[in-house]
Amino acid sequence: MTLPADHVVNTDATEPATDLETDLGAERTHLTASRAALGRMRERAESLFSAGGNVAGDSYTAETLGRTLARRVAELADDPDTPLFFGRLDFGRSAEAEDHAGHRYHVGRRHVTDDVGEPMVLDWRAPVSRAFYRASARDPQGIAVRRRFGFNGGLLTSFEDEHLDRGEELGTASRILTAEIERPRVGPMRDIVATIQPEQDELVRADLETSICVQGAPGTGKTAVGLHRAAFLLYLHRERLRRSGVLVVGPNRAFLSYISAVLPALGEIEVEQATVDDLIARAPVRAQEDPAVAVIKHDARMATVLAAALNAHIGAPEEPMTVPDGSYRWRIGVEVLRRIIDDVRQEHLPYATARERVRARVVSLLQRQSEARRGDSPGDAWLRRMGKAKPVTEFLDSVWPALTPEALVAEILTEPPAGVLTDDERELIRWSTQPRSLKSAKWTAADLVLLDEAAGLIERAASFGHVVVDEAQDLSAMQARAIARRSEHGSITLLGDLAQGTAPWAAVDWRETLRHLGKPDAAVVPLTIGFRVPAAVVAFANRLLPALAVDVPPARSLRNDGWLTIDEVTDLDAATVAQVRAALAHDGSVGVIAADTAVESIRAALAAAGIQSATADDVESAERVTVVPASVVKGLEYDHVVVVEPAAIVAAEPRGLHRLYVVLTRAVSRLAVLHTLPLPAPLTS
Numbered sequence: 001m002t003l004p005a006d007h008v009v010n011t012d013a014t015e016p017a018t019d020l021e022t023d024l025g026a027e028r029t030h031l032t033a034s035r036a037a038l039g040r041m042r043e044r045a046e047s048l049f050s051a052g053g054n055v056a057g058d059s060y061t062a063e064t065l066g067r068t069l070a071r072r073v074a075e076l077a078d079d080p081d082t083p084l085f086f087g088r089l090d091f092g093r094s095a096e097a098e099d100h101a102g103h104r105y106h107v108g109r110r111h112v113t114d115d116v117g118e119p120m121v122l123d124w125r126a127p128v129s130r131a132f133y134r135a136s137a138r139d140p141q142g143i144a145v146r147r148r149f150g151f152n153g154g155l156l157t158s159f160e161d162e163h164l165d166r167g168e169e170l171g172t173a174s175r176i177l178t179a180e181i182e183r184p185r186v187g188p189m190r191d192i193v194a195t196i197q198p199e200q201d202e203l204v205r206a207d208l209e210t211s212i213c214v215q216g217a218p219g220t221g222k223t224a225v226g227l228h229r230a231a232f233l234l235y236l237h238r239e240r241l242r243r244s245g246v247l248v249v250g251p252n253r254a255f256l257s258y259i260s261a262v263l264p265a266l267g268e269i270e271v272e273q274a275t276v277d278d279l280i281a282r283a284p285v286r287a288q289e290d291p292a293v294a295v296i297k298h299d300a301r302m303a304t305v306l307a308a309a310l311n312a313h314i315g316a317p318e319e320p321m322t323v324p325d326g327s328y329r330w331r332i333g334v335e336v337l338r339r340i341i342d343d344v345r346q347e348h349l350p351y352a353t354a355r356e357r358v359r360a361r362v363v364s365l366l367q368r369q370s371e372a373r374r375g376d377s378p379g380d381a382w383l384r385r386m387g388k389a390k391p392v393t394e395f396l397d398s399v400w401p402a403l404t405p406e407a408l409v410a411e412i413l414t415e416p417p418a419g420v421l422t423d424d425e426r427e428l429i430r431w432s433t434q435p436r437s438l439k440s441a442k443w444t445a446a447d448l449v450l451l452d453e454a455a456g457l458i459e460r461a462a463s464f465g466h467v468v469v470d471e472a473q474d475l476s477a478m479q480a481r482a483i484a485r486r487s488e489h490g491s492i493t494l495l496g497d498l499a500q501g502t503a504p505w506a507a508v509d510w511r512e513t514l515r516h517l518g519k520p521d522a523a524v525v526p527l528t529i530g531f532r533v534p535a536a537v538v539a540f541a542n543r544l545l546p547a548l549a550v551d552v553p554p555a556r557s558l559r560n561d562g563w564l565t566i567d568e569v570t571d572l573d574a575a576t577v578a579q580v581r582a583a584l585a586h587d588g589s590v591g592v593i594a595a596d597t598a599v600e601s602i603r604a605a606l607a608a609a610g611i612q613s614a615t616a617d618d619v620e621s622a623e624r625v626t627v628v629p630a631s632v633v634k635g636l637e638y639d640h641v642v643v644v645e646p647a648a649i650v651a652a653e654p655r656g657l658h659r660l661y662v663v664l665t666r667a668v669s670r671l672a673v674l675h676t677l678p679l680p681a682p683l684t685s
């Protein structure tokens with residue numbers, strides 16, 4: 001790659017800057033020029049877009065071209081509040097610099113080229129940009145100087161140089177990194193491209209073929225890593241992943257709306273985001289059930305039960321088949337029919353595909369007989385007619401009957417088969433009242449995982465090219481299998497923290513989850529640097545860890561600036577209002593977290609005091625205060641968190657201590673804990 005002369009580092013570019021202001025001025029000029037160039041790139045894309053209909057020959061091509069160009073225009077959108085570049089690499093003249101020796105590159109959110117196609121800003125995902133994240137004084141990777149830029153909104157305000165060639169390296173002491181981590185959080189989650197850390201970058205840039213499981217304490221950047229990995233893979237394997245798709249799975253709607261802006265900000269607008277429940281929603285949930293019943297339905301043994309029940313529908317042919325065809329009668333003997341069934345069973349195809357395979361094998365035997373007798377090949381119409389001939393259909397219906405997932409699940413809930421579940425378990429899952437028809441069946445949420453499993457046994461689900469699963473510690477075996485079916489031919493990034501497992505089936509060992517996901521050999525990699533929770537708050541929340549019975553590696557907080565108060569009060573509402581008022585005096589977001597049942601009264605108390613609040617899924621809300629039920633706060637963060645009555649949060653569910661650990665680790669700067677009841681024991685010991 002060649003660069004225009006003014007971007008080429010001459011030998012003295014690696015000398016200390018003589019005049020910071022001049023340097024800053026030059027960088028601002030480059031930023032302005034880059035923005036203008038991006039504007040021109042967008043204009044060109046827009047004019048192509050509007051001309052698209054005329055150039056394309058047919059409507060299909062026009063539509064495809066239109067979509068491609070519309071996407072291109074969207075990808076080139078410029079947010080004036082977001083820096084277009086955030087770093088600069090000055091390559092030295094060592095052999096390691098290879099072709100880049102003496103070159104200077106600005107690194108930013110997307111490629112920007114000037115009018116003759118020369119790069120002005122390199123995409124952070126380009127191979128050259130890797131050194132921005134990974135070069136160190138010990139391993140400079142050809143870099144003489146790494147420059148990081150500080151921004152305020154879209155305005156370039158400062159920079160920070162590391163002369164790697166002189167052994168200088170700031171690492172996590174970088175002021176710009178510190179400012180980014182400490183900046184107040186408002187609105188939805190932001191990207192971290194400017195400050196991805198080396199241990200994160202290694203995961204972000206892992207190959208498409210590689211599935212990984214990331215175990216990290218709260219705030220170590222798991223979500224950020226997963227989203228950036230999706231963006232990275234889309235950049236590197238654009239066409240392939242555009243065809244197969246990339247999916248991000250999160251725990252709930254509030255979380256998905258919180259993260260929804262990250263990928264579009266990186267120019268990636270085609271990633272599907274869903275909860276597991278969205279993925280498997282083939283019927284509406286119209287009934288509740290005892291959690292003990294749901295636990296059984298989410299157990300991996302249900303997959304065995306369903307597979308066996310389905311298998312039991314495959315019968316053995318008992319009599320030969322005779323098919324009339326005009327003046328002929330074709331005959332297939334019972335032994336041959338049995339062989340067909342045995343052979344197709346061995347192919348381990350989905351049930352419905354296999355049924356069609358049996359039909360095709362039967363028709364091909366009929367065809368051979370017809371050819372032998374008639375001396376010519378029958379046409380397609382004949383083949384179709386034979387496939388639908390009554391004796392063929394009757395044969396299939398008796399030995400390989402068509403089945404729907406609903407029928408299969410209804411069958412095992414009507415008469416739970418013996419052999420895999422205990423008798424008690426069978427009684428627990430048994431339908432107490434039989435629905436009049438499958439259509440009127442009132443499915444529970446857990447029934448939907450069974451329906452999805454059944455659907456997967458009957459027909460193969462489409463596989464995404466890559467799936468990012470966040471908060472994966474809460475996946476049940478059956479949910480993991482639902483994701484496995486959707487990533488059979490792709491890879492997975494699994495993100496989670498065993499200490500934050502709140503589902504009744506929460507994982508205690510990642511190996512087990514990976515096995516259910518069909519990626520048993522994926523590496524489990526820890527993230528160890530905490531970017532959210534201040535050290536004092538981490539120390540407080542960590543008092544819970546021994547009681548959580550999980551083996552997780554410790555993390556070190558980068559934030560020493562936090563603030564923690566624990567107050568025993570007599571009037572929770574009044575104390576909450578007072579804390580929220582105090583928090584509003586600072587910058588940033590305020591999250592009030594309480595047991596689910598307490599949320600409405602807290603919201604009312606705040607409103608009575610003139611403080612309006614938003615709900616967790618309304619990330620664009622103008623209100624700075626959000627009142628969040630403890631059950632949906634996973635993955636979210638607020639500058640100032642007020643936790644109301646920890647004992648009630650713990651008492652609300654069987655894994656209440658895990659929930660409290662999640663709740664206490666949402667604070668970016670300040671945590672206020674208010675209680676009237678004694679604090680849960682592990683917190684006071």
Ligand SMILES: Nc1ncnc2c1ncn2[C@@H]1O[C@H](COP(=O)(O)OP(=O)(O)OP(=O)(O)O)[C@@H](O)[C@H]1O
Pocket residue numbers: 180181190191192195196197200216217218219220221222223224225497531532634635636637665
């Ligand atoms: N390298 C980084 N530079 C700046 N900020 C970062 C970096 N990594 C993570 N962060 C920030 O730290 C916060 C926590 O990140 P994230 O939500 O990804 O953590 P997490 O491990 O998924 O947390 P949890 O376990 O609570 O879900 C976010 O605000 C994120 O933007």
